[in-house]
Structures are given as structure tokens and as C-alpha cells.
Amino acid sequence: MSRAIFRSLPMPMNAPSTTLLHDPSLPEVHGSVRLLTTGSKWRRFAGFAGPGFLIAVGYMDPGNWATDIAGGSRFGYTLLFAIMVSNLMAVLLQSLSLKLGIATEHDLAQVCREAFGRRVSLFLWIGAEIAIAACDMAEVIGSAIALELLFHLPLMWGVIITGTDVLLLLVLQRWGLRYLEALVMTLIATITVLFMVQVALCHPDHWLAIRSFLIPSPAIVTNPAMLYIAIGILGATVMPHNLYLHSSLVQSRNYERTSEGKREAIWMGKLDSTLALTLALFVNGAILIVAAAVFHRTGHYEVEAIQDAYQLLSPLVGAAGASTLFAVALLASGQNSSITGTLAGQVVMEGFMRMKVAPWLRRMLTRLLAIVPTVVVVALTGEQGTEKLLILSQVILSLQLSFAVVPLVMFTSNRKWMGEFVNKPWVTALAWTTAAAIAVMNGWLLVQMAMG
Numbered sequence: 001m002s003r004a005i006f007r008s009l010p011m012p013m014n015a016p017s018t019t020l021l022h023d024p025s026l027p028e029v030h031g032s033v034r035l036l037t038t039g040s041k042w043r044r045f046a047g048f049a050g051p052g053f054l055i056a057v058g059y060m061d062p063g064n065w066a067t068d069i070a071g072g073s074r075f076g077y078t079l080l081f082a083i084m085v086s087n088l089m090a091v092l093l094q095s096l097s098l099k100l101g102i103a104t105e106h107d108l109a110q111v112c113r114e115a116f117g118r119r120v121s122l123f124l125w126i127g128a129e130i131a132i133a134a135c136d137m138a139e140v141i142g143s144a145i146a147l148e149l150l151f152h153l154p155l156m157w158g159v160i161i162t163g164t165d166v167l168l169l170l171v172l173q174r175w176g177l178r179y180l181e182a183l184v185m186t187l188i189a190t191i192t193v194l195f196m197v198q199v200a201l202c203h204p205d206h207w208l209a210i211r212s213f214l215i216p217s218p219a220i221v222t223n224p225a226m227l228y229i230a231i232g233i234l235g236a237t238v239m240p241h242n243l244y245l246h247s248s249l250v251q252s253r254n255y256e257r258t259s260e261g262k263r264e265a266i267w268m269g270k271l272d273s274t275l276a277l278t279l280a281l282f283v284n285g286a287i288l289i290v291a292a293a294v295f296h297r298t299g300h301y302e303v304e305a306i307q308d309a310y311q312l313l314s315p316l317v318g319a320a321g322a323s324t325l326f327a328v329a330l331l332a333s334g335q336n337s338s339i340t341g342t343l344a345g346q347v348v349m350e351g352f353m354r355m356k357v358a359p360w361l362r363r364m365l366t367r368l369l370a371i372v373p374t375v376v377v378v379a380l381t382g383e384q385g386t387e388k389l390l391i392l393s394q395v396i397l398s399l400q401l402s403f404a405v406v407p408l409v410m411f412t413s414n415r416k417w418m419g420e421f422v423n424k425p426w427v428t429a430l431a432w433t434t435a436a437a438i439a440v441m442n443g444w445l446l447v448q449m450a451m452g
Helices: 041-048 051-059 062-075 080-104 108-116 118-151 155-175 177-202 207-214 224-237 240-252 259-294 306-317 322-353 359-381 384-412 415-421 425-450
Strands: none
Touching: 041 259, 051 080, 051 177, 051 240, 051 259, 051 322, 062 118, 062 224, 062 259, 062 306, 062 322, 080 108, 080 207, 080 224, 080 240, 080 259, 080 384, 080 415, 080 425, 108 118, 108 240, 108 322, 108 384, 118 155, 118 240, 118 306, 118 322, 118 384, 155 359, 177 259, 177 322, 224 384, 224 425, 240 259, 240 322, 240 384, 259 306, 259 415, 306 322, 384 415, 384 425
């Protein structure tokens, strides 16, 4: 079998699923979620709902908090445009990811392995692992900060304690994917409600004035500091490992593996993903609006540390419980986001390298990759270094994004892989435009960083 960069004659679409690989993606949950065979579309949608919310937790993790707080405190509402565009990109790319998984019955990592060969797959796998480690680092820091704020635990102890959430994940995995999804949806609802209260308490500017910031400002590109945070927002919003994970999770539903069944699964998956990412858009926008209304408006332009935001929130808002609500939402966010890191790690390891590792060992390895550098930074710089580490982790995610986006657009735009589910010409054009925009922004950031 040829190992060219892009196979000219990939599998025919009517071939059995074993043509590419013998093992399905995430075999322990593959096709495990039963669906209603009768009833309205909305009742059937309840069975499909879930994967999009598992993906959406990565779009409202502590890394998002760091970039949104920094952007809101320094530049007011200006970077709302960056949040909106990043979310629109996420909706498009995640829809392509789930369509690839349903149409080919394989996840993005598996298809990359077959199309690109072992050497390129090794490179892409290392990049994906770096992205997962960067994301997990943000989750470790966020959870540790929340524990410090709520229970006055030393930050170092909080970092170490967060490693024990592997036990909760393993228990939930034994019960089944639906229990995991139920927990995630509950935590997302908690975060959303808490930030609805936060926005109400901070009395932001008139909504018509805020809406004007959804129009792009040239300063986002011309101001290097603003561009750095804007790209951090992009990295915090559109996460590369979520593209691999989504193409796998949608296969957990026991839909009919026929043309009609796949078409319904794609439609339902897009609805699930769009609803979940809309909630993520609200949460990210709310964090930035709170930061702009409370900090930027009062002249606190350098609030980047989550701890500083917590300390300042109640006095400036004038509500005693504002800081506590903030910390509880942060803890929910950190714990929620840690769930998907392990699943994504399993998908990329098995897909790219065909390596199988016990879930508990995979989780511990992922956590160690995040905990070790975090412990070093905390030991050397204390709390002052955590906010910079959070934003840096999101920039790393953004720099890795193109290595997942470009293959995704290539495959979903190729009829030999997708058959009747291939992208329409306007979707292909929009997807390549998105991929090019991400690459250009990251290239410009690298130039700016090289120039100091």
C-alpha cells in the first residue's frame, strides 16, 4: 500500500469499515449509545446530543479565562470580535470533523495515518500530544487556582491534588459514556448560570455599544500586544485535539451505517455541536464583558492573573458573593475540561501510532506532562508565573492548530474519501479560507515574537 503524502486511490466508500483499520475509534464506546427508532426528530436528537458538549468544554476552559480576562482588562470590549470569529471558525471546523468521522467511520488521526504514512503521522502525533499537554496544563493551573481561592490551599498542593481527578474519570468511563456526558452538561449549565449572574452584577455598558465591538478593529492586527492575546483567544477557542476527538465521539451513536442513517447522524451532530458551541460563545463573551466592565472601566488595565481578578471582583462590583461565584465557575471549568484530554490522547495515540495504553496509565501520563512544568514554574516564580503560563499554553495550541485543520479540510473536500458527503464547493472555499487565516495569523505572531 502506497505511503504517498496523499493517497491517489484511497478506499472506495462502499468498502467495509475494516478496509482502513481493524479497530474502530474508541472501541469501548463505539456504537454503544442506543437511539430511539420512533418518535419526533427532537426526541431522536436527545440520543445524539452529547459529543458536541464534550467538545464544547474545551472552549470554556481556564485557558479561555486567562485570555478573555487579559483581553477585557487591557482592551475593553475590542476583542469580542476575536471571540466571535474564533467561535464561528470552531462551528465550521467541528462540523467538518464530525462529518469526516461519520462518513468514513474512522477518526481524523486514523485517516491521517492511512493517507500520510508512518513518518508524517509521527510528526502529527507529537504535535497533537503537545497540544493536549498545553491544554491540560491550563486545566491543572485553573483547578489549582480555584482550590486556592475557595479553600486557601497552597497553589503547589492544588496542582498536585488535581492529578487525582483521574479516579473520577475512570469511574465514569466504567458506567458508560452517557454518564460522562451528563456530568459535562451539568457542569456547563453551572458555568453558564454563574456567568449570567456575574454579567448582571457588573452592569456592563449599554448592549448596543457592546455590539459595535463585533465589527473588526484594525488595531487587532497592527497592535502586537492585542494580536498576541487575539491569537491566544483563537488557540483557547479552536483546539486542535478537539478536531481529532469529535470525529471519534460521534461514532459512539448506534445509528444505521447506511447513506440515510449517516445523513441523519451528520445533521443531528451539527445541531448538537452548534448548540454546545453557542453556549461556549456566551461564556467566553461573558468573561470578557465582565473583565471590561469591571476592570478596564475602572482603570485596572493589567489584570491578567485569575487570582487578581478574584480579589478585585467583589469590591469593584459591590456584591459580596461575586468572587465566590467566579471561583466556583472556575473550578467547574477546570474539572470539566480535564475529562476530554484523556479521551483525545487515546484517540491520537491509537489513531496515529496504533498504540494501545490502559486508560489509567494514559491519564497519569497526560497529567504528569501537565503537572511537571507547572510545578517547576510555581516553584520558581510563584503565582506570578501562572498567568503567563496560561496564556502561553493557549498560544501553543493556536500554533499547533494548522496541523489538524489542513488535513481535515483536505479529506472532507475529497470525494474519494467522503463520497456523497464531500464538502460543497462553497464549504470547501470557506474552510480553506479559514485554514489560511489561521496559518497567516500564526505566522505573523511568530514574526512579531522573533522581532521582540
